[in-house]
Amino acid sequence: xxxxxVAKRNxxxxxxxxxxxxxxxxxxxxxxxxLRDLVRKxxxxxxxxxxxxxxxxxxxxxxYRLGTPMHMGPGFFPTMLGVLLVLVGIAIAAPxxxxxxxxxxxxxxxxxxxxxxxxxxxxxxxPVLFILFGRYFxxxxxxxxxxxxxxxxxxxxxxxxxxxxxxxVTIFGVVLFSYFLQVPMPILTWGGGL
Amino acid sequence: MITTAxxxxxxxxxxxxxxxxxxxxxVGVLVGNMVxxxxxxxxxxxxxxxxxxxxxxxxxxxxxxxxxxxxGAQYGGAICSILLNLPCHPPHxxxxxxxxxxxxxxxxxxxxxxxxxxxxxxxxxxITEMIFLSPLLVKAALQFGPAEVCSLMLLGLLAGxxxxxxxxxxxxxxxxxxxxxxxxxxxxxxxxxxxxFGLTELDDGIELIALALGLxxxxxxxxxVNQVAxxxxxxxxxxxxxxxxxxxDLKRAFFPMWRGTIVGSLCSLxxxxxxxxxxxxxxxxxxxxxxxxxxxxTGLIEGVVCPEAATHSSVQxxxxxxxxxxxxxxxxxxLLLGALMIQGIVPGPQLISQHADIFWGLVAxxxxxxxxxxxxxxxxxxxxVKMLAIPYKYLxxxxxxxxxxxxxxxxxxxxxxxxxxxxxxxGYVLLRLGFHPxxxxxxxxxxxxxxxxxxxxxxxxxxxFSVFVTRPISAVFVGMCVLLIGVxxxxxxxxxxxxxxxxxxxxxxxxxxxxxxxxxxPATPAE
Numbered sequence: 001x002x003x004x005x006v007a008k009r010n011x012x013x014x015x016x017x018x019x020x021x022x023x024x025x026x027x028x029x030x031x032x033x034x035l036r037d038l039v040r041k042x043x044x045x046x047x048x049x050x051x052x053x054x055x056x057x058x059x060x061x062x063x064y065r066l067g068t069p070m071h072m073g074p075g076f077f078p079t080m081l082g083v084l085l086v087l088v089g090i091a092i093a094a095p096x097x098x099x100x101x102x103x104x105x106x107x108x109x110x111x112x113x114x115x116x117x118x119x120x121x122x123x124x125x126x127p128v129l130f131i132l133f134g135r136y137f138x139x140x141x142x143x144x145x146x147x148x149x150x151x152x153x154x155x156x157x158x159x160x161x162x163x164x165x166x167x168x169v170t171i172f173g174v175v176l177f178s179y180f181l182q183v184p185m186p187i188l189t190w191g192g193g194l
Numbered sequence: 195m196i197t198t199a200x201x202x203x204x205x206x207x208x209x210x211x212x213x214x215x216x217x218x219x220x221v222g223v224l225v226g227n228m229v230x231x232x233x234x235x236x237x238x239x240x241x242x243x244x245x246x247x248x249x250x251x252x253x254x255x256x257x258x259x260x261x262x263x264x265x266g267a268q269y270g271g272a273i274c275s276i277l278l279n280l281p282c283h284p285p286h287x288x289x290x291x292x293x294x295x296x297x298x299x300x301x302x303x304x305x306x307x308x309x310x311x312x313x314x315x316x317x318x319x320x321i322t323e324m325i326f327l328s329p330l331l332v333k334a335a336l337q338f339g340p341a342e343v344c345s346l347m348l349l350g351l352l353a354g355x356x357x358x359x360x361x362x363x364x365x366x367x368x369x370x371x372x373x374x375x376x377x378x379x380x381x382x383x384x385x386x387x388x389x390x391f392g393l394t395e396l397d398d399g400i401e402l403i404a405l406a407l408g409l410x411x412x413x414x415x416x417x418x419v420n421q422v423a424x425x426x427x428x429x430x431x432x433x434x435x436x437x438x439x440x441x442x443d444l445k446r447a448f449f450p451m452w453r454g455t456i457v458g459s460l461c462s463l464x465x466x467x468x469x470x471x472x473x474x475x476x477x478x479x480x481x482x483x484x485x486x487x488x489x490x491x492t493g494l495i496e497g498v499v500c501p502e503a504a505t506h507s508s509v510q511x512x513x514x515x516x517x518x519x520x521x522x523x524x525x526x527x528x529l530l531l532g533a534l535m536i537q538g539i540v541p542g543p544q545l546i547s548q549h550a551d552i553f554w555g556l557v558a559x560x561x562x563x564x565x566x567x568x569x570x571x572x573x574x575x576x577x578x579v580k581m582l583a584i585p586y587k588y589l590x591x592x593x594x595x596x597x598x599x600x601x602x603x604x605x606x607x608x609x610x611x612x613x614x615x616x617x618x619x620x621g622y623v624l625l626r627l628g629f630h631p632x633x634x635x636x637x638x639x640x641x642x643x644x645x646x647x648x649x650x651x652x653x654x655x656x657x658x659f660s661v662f663v664t665r666p667i668s669a670v671f672v673g674m675c676v677l678l679i680g681v682x683x684x685x686x687x688x689x690x691x692x693x694x695x696x697x698x699x700x701x702x703x704x705x706x707x708x709x710x711x712x713x714x715x716p717a718t719p720a721e
Contacts, residue, residue: 046627070657074381154587
């Protein structure tokens with residue numbers, strides 16, 4: 001926690017990274033309710049996530065044969081990792097879960113100031129479309145769809161700029177990867193024989 | 195010993211100067227330099243995007259090119275820092291402090307020119323160190339049994355995760371996740387499948403490229419999209435003439451350069467302390483011994499060349515444990531090691547003797563590459579500066595395509611493109627929760643070997659865990675691990691008691707997040 005204080009101060013000293021957040025801290029007063037305290041604590045979720053993943057790994061890992069320390073089975077090492085992760089998760093979450101604590105500087109929302117749901121969706125959809133179009137229609141449609149949807153995520157994107165960009169990248173990409181690097185993916189196909 | 199080293203080096207130059215290898219070294223350096231300048235593309239993203247291109251190459255050419263990309267990007271990052279006040283890559287954050295004021299005074303060209311020179315000095319020193327230290331380390335490492343290898347890896351992992359950026363605990367958590375991801379797939383000893391959930395595609399484990407591109411590609415794009423401020427290119431007109439330093443500048447820069455070099459090489463000897471820490475320590479030290487410490491931050495040439503020399507000497511020094519022990523110090527090294535493993539080369543102390551062409555070729559190519567960079571940087575700086583103007587809205591969709599096709603080309607399998615989506619989304623969640631995903635890669639690359647050695651050590655010791663402390667060399671490594679944790683805990687407790695001190699080394703306090711955060715940083719110094 002103190003690290004975070006120092007980190008923040010130094011960050012400010014060096015580059016003023018967290019400018020807007022510093023300002024917000026003053027507005028967000030420490031609330032009285034324990035629950036509301038918890039909701040804002042980034043570290044609480046960070047530790048919690050690690051805890052859950054750790055439990056998952058340990059449980060799943062222990063279904064494989066554990067063996068003895070001398071003859072370890074496939075489950076031994078992952079289970080060990082899972083248990084360690086649980087411990088680390090608790091250590092991360094515990095200070096943030098304390099109701100009072102000097103947690104003011106941890107009062108960070110998990111979402112960024114301006115959530116970019118649309119852009120995030122576009123970026124994550126881009127490889128998905130690449131898979132679908134690439135598999136069933138070939139490299140040209142796959143590439144075009146992939147770049148097209150990704151470019152739509154930008155706030156300043158227009159239809160024209162998006163289409164132009166997708167076309168340019170498609171031409172360049174197909175020439176580079178299909179002709180020069182011989183990536184075995186049909187350029188254009190129908191129905192997908194893959 | 196010196197003669198053997200020199201003979202080997204001579205052989206290395208022979209390898210590196212083969213036209214084929216030379217060409218790829220040149221391509222790597224050029225592309226690295228270009229992409230390093232592009233805001234928002236760090237060496238990690240660049241190397242992972244270019245990794246698939248190397249599958250068809252011979253191992254020597256592949257590693258030469260990827261290493262070239264890495265230090266090319268280093269040079270490029272400095273341009274960004276000095277001319278735009280954007281630390282594209284964390285080690286260069288500190289260069290901004292004095293570099294950008296110099297630019298505003300119209301001396302940006304001089305800063306760039308001297309940076310190139312300082313980097314070359316730093317790198318050359320690091321390479322020399324590599325030539326003489328690596329064989330020594332190998333000699334020691336060949337005596338290691340599984341217990342020693344295991345505790346050494348533990349030390350590397352701990353140092354890599356706790357000394358890197360952000361909270362040490364979170365770093366450890368990331369390393370554990372990486373180790374876990376490394377264990378997905380078929381268990382090498384028993385052949386049973388782990389964490390595959392019935393998907394046959396996961397039998398071979400998670401694809402390194404999918405992991406790297408998900409964490410350092412997609413997750414980064416998600417955090418940067420629509421957050422990127424337009425770049426101020428007001429100061430970016432630098433001509434070749436501007437870059438020539440005056441005699442007085444050279445004189446002032448000479449000793450700081452060497453001091454930075456020494457600091458950098460010392461930092462590289464401590465496992466886990468990468469170039470970022472080296473540059474900060476060098477800057478702080480330089481400020482301390484300066485007669486005019488109050489002038490730092492206003493555009494002193496010392497404040498530019500010293501950290502840059504430190505960065506480069508430490509980067510080259512980081513290759514020593516990576517190549518001679520097979521234990522990477524940070525994520526970039528882990529990725530390079532991963533690239534070697536994809537080529538079917540087993541990292542470890544036997545690498546230098548078994549693949550002398552790779553090791554000595556690499557060493558020689560460092561020099562060749564650095565000379566190429568000095569030559570390239572001078573005439574091309576104008577072009578790089580123009581590339582800075584490419585808007586992010588064109589950059590990231592194109593990069594998305596490279597991510598997709600790159601992951602596909604790794605195995606010609608669409609499944610891995612799906613992997614990259616999942617990893618990318620997970621990586622972004624981690625970023626938002628304040629984790630820095632770089633140690634994941636470290637854990638992932640080391641994981642399988644760590645587990646293998648761990649099991650073997652336990653088998654030899656008949657299940658007795660005390661083997662790690664009863665064998666002397668291993669005990670030393672374990673002791674260093676304990677010391678490392680102890681120091682972290684101590685710093686934490688002391689910091690909590692007297693939070694006003696704030697004099698912790700910058701290693702504890704990331705000036706910027708490792709993502710492409712720079713662009714979201716408002717150009718601090720008031721214009």
